Amino acid sequence: xxxxxIKEQQLTYHNPFWHNSFPDPFILKVRGRYYAxxxxxxxxxxxxxxVFPILTSTDLVQWHDVGKAMPALGQQYSRYWAPExxxxxxxxxxxxxxxxxxxxxxxxxxxxxxxxxxxVDSGYDLTSAFVPWAIDPHVFxxxxxxxxxxxxxxxxxxxxxxxxxxxxxxxxxxxFTLASPLTRVTAPGHAWQxxxxxxxxxxxxxxxxxxxxxxxxxxxxxxxMFSGGCYYRDNYAVSYATSATPMGQHAMRDTSWHDCEGAxxxxxLLRGDENHMISPGHNSLVLGPNNAAMYLVYHAWQNDRxxxxxxxxxxxxxGDIPWTAAPTHMPQLMPTQPRFRxxxxxxxxxxxxxxxxxxxxxxxxxxxxKDEFLKHAMLRSQEPLGSTWLLxxxxxxxxxxxxxxxxxxxxxxxxxxxxxxxxxxxxxQTPKETEPIQVMPLPNNLLLKAWxxxxxxxxxxxxxxxxxxxxxxxxxVESQDSxxxxxxxxxxxxxxCSAAFSxxxxxxxxxxxxxxxxxxSSLLGWHEEREDNLFxxxxxxxxxxxxxxxxxxxxxxxxxxxxxxxxxxxxxxxxYQAHERELSAHGLxxxxxxxxxxxxxxxxxxxxxxVKIEGYGSFTGMNASIELPExxxxxAWHTLRVQCLDEQLTIFLDxxxxxxTPFTSRSETMGLVTRNASAAFTSVWLTGLxxxxxxxxx
Numbered sequence: 149x150x151x152x153x154i155k156e157q158q159l160t161y162h163n164p165f166w167h168n169s170f171p172d173p174f175i176l177k178v179r180g181r182y183y184a185x186x187x188x189x190x191x192x193x194x195x196x197x198x199v200f201p202i203l204t205s206t207d208l209v210q211w212h213d214v215g216k217a218m219p220a221l222g223q224q225y226s227r228y229w230a231p232e233x234x235x236x237x238x239x240x241x242x243x244x245x246x247x248x249x250x251x252x253x254x255x256x257x258x259x260x261x262x263x264x265x266x267x268v269d270s271g272y273d274l275t276s277a278f279v280p281w282a283i284d285p286h287v288f289x290x291x292x293x294x295x296x297x298x299x300x301x302x303x304x305x306x307x308x309x310x311x312x313x314x315x316x317x318x319x320x321x322x323x324f325t326l327a328s329p330l331t332r333v334t335a336p337g338h339a340w341q342x343x344x345x346x347x348x349x350x351x352x353x354x355x356x357x358x359x360x361x362x363x364x365x366x367x368x369x370x371x372x373m374f375s376g377g378c379y380y381r382d383n384y385a386v387s388y389a390t391s392a393t394p395m396g397q398h399a400m401r402d403t404s405w406h407d408c409e410g411a412x413x414x415x416x417l418l419r420g421d422e423n424h425m426i427s428p429g430h431n432s433l434v435l436g437p438n439n440a441a442m443y444l445v446y447h448a449w450q451n452d453r454x455x456x457x458x459x460x461x462x463x464x465x466x467g468d469i470p471w472t473a474a475p476t477h478m479p480q481l482m483p484t485q486p487r488f489r490x491x492x493x494x495x496x497x498x499x500x501x502x503x504x505x506x507x508x509x510x511x512x513x514x515x516x517x518k519d520e521f522l523k524h525a526m527l528r529s530q531e532p533l534g535s536t537w538l539l540x541x542x543x544x545x546x547x548x549x550x551x552x553x554x555x556x557x558x559x560x561x562x563x564x565x566x567x568x569x570x571x572x573x574x575x576x577q578t579p580k581e582t583e584p585i586q587v588m589p590l591p592n593n594l595l596l597k598a599w600x601x602x603x604x605x606x607x608x609x610x611x612x613x614x615x616x617x618x619x620x621x622x623x624x625v626e627s628q629d630s631x632x633x634x635x636x637x638x639x640x641x642x643x644x645c646s647a648a649f650s651x652x653x654x655x656x657x658x659x660x661x662x663x664x665x666x667x668x669s670s671l672l673g674w675h676e677e678r679e680d681n682l683f684x685x686x687x688x689x690x691x692x693x694x695x696x697x698x699x700x701x702x703x704x705x706x707x708x709x710x711x712x713x714x715x716x717x718x719x720x721x722x723x724y725q726a727h728e729r730e731l732s733a734h735g736l737x738x739x740x741x742x743x744x745x746x747x748x749x750x751x752x753x754x755x756x757x758x759v760k761i762e763g764y765g766s767f768t769g770m771n772a773s774i775e776l777p778e779x780x781x782x783x784a785w786h787t788l789r790v791q792c793l794d795e796q797l798t799i800f801l802d803x804x805x806x807x808x809t810p811f812t813s814r815s816e817t818m819g820l821v822t823r824n825a826s827a828a829f830t831s832v833w834l835t836g837l838x839x840x841x842x843x844x845x846x
Contacts, residue, residue: 160479161209163425164450164457170201171447171456172230172284172360175434176263179513179542179599180491180651181206182434183263184445184458185217185242188228193220199228200244202264206491207437208460208483217242218258218267224248230284230360230430233263238598241323242267243274243285243297250349255285255299257324272324275299279330283313284430287320288363288394291618293591295320296394298361298372303335312336312343312356315374317395329399334358334374334389334407340415341376342383360386360430363394364442367468367661367692367831370394372405373417375429384427386418386446388470408469418444418474423451425459425475433463436483438655439538439603440835443483444472464803466787467720467830471803481793484837486540486653488531502528506642514650517642520548526555528639529652535710536658536673536834539604539638541649545569545596548645554604555639556611563625564641565604565613569596574615576623586623590615599650606633607658608673608708624671656712656836662694662829669694669706677705677742677819686826693828694820696734699727703823705737711815714837718789718800719820719829723782726752727824733760734827735788737819738767744814746770747821748790748799750782757782759799759806766814774806785830792816793837 170186188199198216227247247253258267275282284300303314315333318326336356347355360375377383396404428448447456461474506525553566577584686697726732733751744765751760763770789800797811
């Protein structure tokens with residue numbers, strides 16, 4: 149028997165995360181493993197020369213070179229740029245730009261059965277029928293299943309002719325075909341986007357550049373991050389645009405997308421410094437190992453200016469505004485691992501699994517239940533779910549007439565989340581009931597024998613299930629626990645079929661965006677703690693936020709989740725109305741009991757606003773305050789975040805760190821607080837942090 153090797157995760161990393169040239173980096177996450185792709189550095193590769201370097205990692209920081217993606221096409225082609233890879237039913241699709249002359253190029257697609265290739269060009273040219281030159285492909289899939297190809301093309305206007313390069317989008321008929329028309333997203337023209345004044349190759353016009361689109365949906369809106377300026381000059385930077393739709397209806401005259409230009413005080417999301425990270429840009433986005441934190445991946449020149457190397461930094465949201473500390477070059481906290489993760493890369497099952505029937509076998513990164521006729525087979529995890537959690541299960545159908553998925557259990561509740569190939573559906577159901585609680589039909593083109601990802605989370609009485617990061621199903625599940633579902637364990641499950649499972653991960657996490665006015669705070673698992681015999685709090689979900697509308701004198705506290713020892717907790721918040729005579733405050737609470745708690749507040753004092761820390765009980769002595777600038781506006785949205793890690797409490801306001809103090813964790817519950825004020829909160833999140841992770845490997 150081979151025993152698992154336990155590796156301890158390093159605590160910090162610094163940029164760049166790879167020592168060699170790796171421009172236009174794109175990272176794909178597949179079944180718990182990351183694959184990074186970059187522009188080919190050789191401009192004129194010979195026939196059958198391999199292009200597009202690939203790296204792989206399990207933690208986003210420690211990378212290994214695994215070769216190159218595909219052979220070059222031949223002598224007539226040059227400049228292989230900006231590869232991005234997506235996956236559809238186990239088919240990996242590499243979209244890339246390639247040139248036949250300096251200002252003639254197109255976007256093509258290559259295909260492979262594995263993210264490391266070998267990729268084979270499909271023979272399809274997606275863009276030449278629309279425009280003579282296109283680069284920087286980015287594939288975005290919306291929640292309705294529709295795919296879009298964002299790209300960079302040349303822009304012009306009727307008076308000046310060519311003005312530069314900008315971003316456009318087209319709807320995809322299938323992975324190899326675009327539908328007409330191309331539609332405007334982000335045009336060039338702002339002063340900081342100047343590529344070259346009087347560019348001779350384009351007729352002597354001032355040439356502006358917008359390129360490198362990367363799209364994400366957040367709180368119901370679409371965000372396109374893009375690079376602008378000249379990639380080898382100091383003006384190269386990243387900004388963003390927003391839209392209510394991924395693609396408007398008016399082709400190249402469309403105005404659905406709006407540049408931020410000044411949102412949050414700056415038009416830049418990412419801009420270089422003079423010495424360490426120069427001209428950062430061409431970013432992509434990727435979820436961290438815990439499936440909760442989002443990361444910005446980009447390249448930058450260092451002060452040697454020899455090559456563009458890849459960098460990684462956390463992306464935060466201040467309500468509807470993205471923010472990052474990037475570019476960074478000092479040590480950063482490692483991307484947090486899940487509390488439990490198994491990639492099934494060992495030769496024996498991890499001891500945390502308990503066999504409860506079935507014929508389970510390990511094979512090349514997966515565990516397979518092979519008996520297709522067995523009525524009921526289970527592999528139960530001994531890792532408890534906790535109070536708020538995010539569970540990732542990758543799974544594929546093998547053979548049989550039944551169902552497969554996950555069983556979630558508590559003392560009084562059993563819930564199945566199962567796929568049934570014969571019915572082409574995903575269902576939330578209880579084993580004893582004949583009718584499911586909730587059913588979602590599967591898309592016609594979804595092949596269940598391919599790998600698919602289930603993301604399952606529990607918020608109070610609401611169970612959420614998402615398949616392949618797109619379609620989401622919610623169900624309200626009744627429980628005897630007044631604070632919602634108290635699910636304690638999960639099991640991999642098959643019933644009269646054979647199925648395989650891979651890349652299982654569990655993270656202590658919740659995020660509430662309060663976008664559904666039909667929900668209540670209690671339904672989402674929040675419960676009120678009343679101080680001073682107050683019964684006049686008015687917590688309600690309204691206007692895409694959780695509001696506390698009472699200005700009655702006193703402190704109003706709302707709590708959620710079980711105790712954690714290391715965590716990140718934050719929210720975006722704003723003041724509505726202050727009490728006429730009393731000092732007003734709103735913020736976060738770290739709670740052990742009514743007598744034992746720590747308040748982290750935005751508080752009004754005389755003519756100023758403060759970040760104020762108030763300790764009670766065992767937290768007594770931690771009182772402190774930091775005065776904010778006179779320009780601070782409490783009625784605007786701000787993001788307040790606390791991080792408890794390694795006996796240290798760090799407080800962040802609108803991104804940057806504002807206060808650090810020694811802190812001995814006492815297994816706290818987290819909450820929201822108002823004092824003598826009404827206020828609104830949105831995008832509240834809590835994530836457990838791990839400084840070391842036991843990783844099972846071969």
